[in-house]
Amino acid sequence: MAGETRSMTMIQAINSALDVMLARDPDVLVFGEDVGYFGGVFRATEGLQAKHGLTRCFDTPIAEGGIIGCAIGMGAYGLRPVAEIQFVDYILPAYDQLVSEAARLRYRSGGEFSAPITVRSPYGGGIFGGQTHSQSPEALFAHVTGLKTIIPSNPYDAKGLLIASIEDYDPVIFMEPKRIYNGPFNGRHGEQLRNWAGEPTAQVPEGHYTVPLGKAVIVRAGKDATVLAYGTMVHVAMAGIEESGVDAELIDLRSIVPLDIEAITASVAKTGRCVILHEATRFAGFGGELSALVQERCFWALKAPIARVAGWDTPYPHAFEMDYLPGPGRLAAALARVMED
């Protein structure tokens, strides 16, 4: 089923997931601003309209509330809409649709109606996109029960998780780390740009396969500390761990909701130390929830206070992007700190 494997960038893997699902299921529709003829501003839907037809992959008015509202209506009818929001920063006009409608429809109708929609959206910093092309609002979704939030960190997971999201029966926000669409990024700016070719996680099957929602993955095994990260920050974490010299275990959450609590607690129970890394602002960020969970469930195993490394509590600043975005150095420093205790 999954077929031949070939090297793909994250964008190609996402495109492949949509292509596979459009071919398999006539109820899958793909739409959003500039998604149709043009193939999306990041090229994620390139070629899909030409291949699958005008009514399967199409452009929309610039109205995010309308895009997600209509997706919900289609989902309630029985389709499996996959809507793109061009940048997740622009999802906010649709926040009411997500919070008050998508997340509540099944519950309030006693299961009569539901919204099996997938909302894809590029998120995150590192591209000099300024305030409205760089933010990481996963905590805004995580706080809303009834919504699932998925964040892949490599091409293989991106395709498998996106297919699983489309096949899921609940509304899923699928946040795509745009900084690593075309290659991994370890947070060190001056370094040469890398591409996905040659990375094991860029070997992607051509056909249908899924990566289950709600399952984290251990990217690097270690015994002295646990690092929790997702999206672009998985790559930053790897570089930071190497820089620190600490034998840390790196867990890529992949799924914010549902959260793989077992993978987290098993690791922290073993290592006794936990550092949480995300690029979103720190205060009331998703790291706060992770920290509380680890404290509640692993308190007696902890050898040091849980540490959080995150974006500063400022709006996303354009020229100071590299001072703002957590890099390997900040993670290494946090690891050194937890090792002191």
Added chain:
Amino acid sequence: MRNDRSFSLHIPEPSARPGGTPDFSHLHLEPAGAARRPVAETPGLEMRDMPYRFIRVLDEAHEAVGPWAPRIEPDMLLRGLRAMMLTRIFDDRLFRAHRQGKTSFYMKSTGEEAIPVAQSLLLGARDMCFPTYRVLGWLMARNYPLIDLVNQIFSNEADPLRGRQLPILYSARDYGFYSLSGNLGSRMSHAVGWAMASAYKGDDSLALAYVGDGTTAEGDFHEALTFASVYRAPVLLCITNNQWAISSFSGFAGAQEAPLASRAIGFGLPGLRVDGNDFLAVWAATQWAVERARANLGPTLIEFVTYRVAGHSTSDDPTKYRPGDEANHFPLGDPVERLKQHLIALGVWDEARHAALTEELDQAVRAAVKQGEAVGTLGESKPPVREMFEHVFATPDWRLIEQRRELGV
């Protein structure tokens, strides 16, 4: 089972894609001088035809004709020409600066310069413009310092917005230019609120807001119209219909079904559809709307029909989704050329003076770019990192103080 009563899903398509022949007949243009000019005090309901008319002043012979032909001193026309030319030259040069890695981003307004330039010259110092990213002409018409634009675009140490904002998302309060943001449409209601505040205070500050054709689809646009209508706010709501929203043609904003100016009808507002490449028509329509607002009769919606000649931004290649020569088929020509020819027809301008002015403006832009480069371009120079933590709140809370210390700035 399908039967003859089953539905089919309609997806709009533009008249031509790459390789095709552009067709703009759906614009239903009228010749210069054809549209009637109601007196500004006319009740909105008696002007329901206006969104379907087309206000155009300059004819094929470059003469100003018809009831909308405004009386403008040649000096003012020359100021307009100068600001439009400056905008275009600046756009070209700074777009190239992006290719050279000196900035992270740029957007041009080529072909749309007449709209903000005429309106900026016409509105007063106390009025406030709520801009889009495509109205640089507003600032050029008010002689905003070129070096401040360049420093903002280079995100360098002298950036007036302190490195916080994406290039070209200016803010210039003293020039009647409200803070720009990347999200579309959300300042339309700020303009209405500004106008309501001015009315409440018994002041005479007008507000003027721009949105693109694509952005009229946002809920914010419709909410702003509702508030403007309900409170009769002294505000000019302007749509710059440049036919495209990145790769989506205006049909995705509903412009195939009805002209965007006709959105006014449901709110009982006057809606004017205007040749946006005709400096005199822009001037006349704006003057009419200002007169109406000053008579306490509230808002006007104006659709300016124009064309986005350049790509959407430095991240865009328009030949991927529209015919490469589409601009040449656009029936309303080039606003700079049309005003220039009008001035020549008036006998106050000629090719030699035009060439000299082009050279002078090019020199001025080059000098400003040089000066900005001396401070530094993207990555070479930036404001003190401490600036990242300022202006989050009026007074920083403990988090910001702690985090600034942690970063050591």
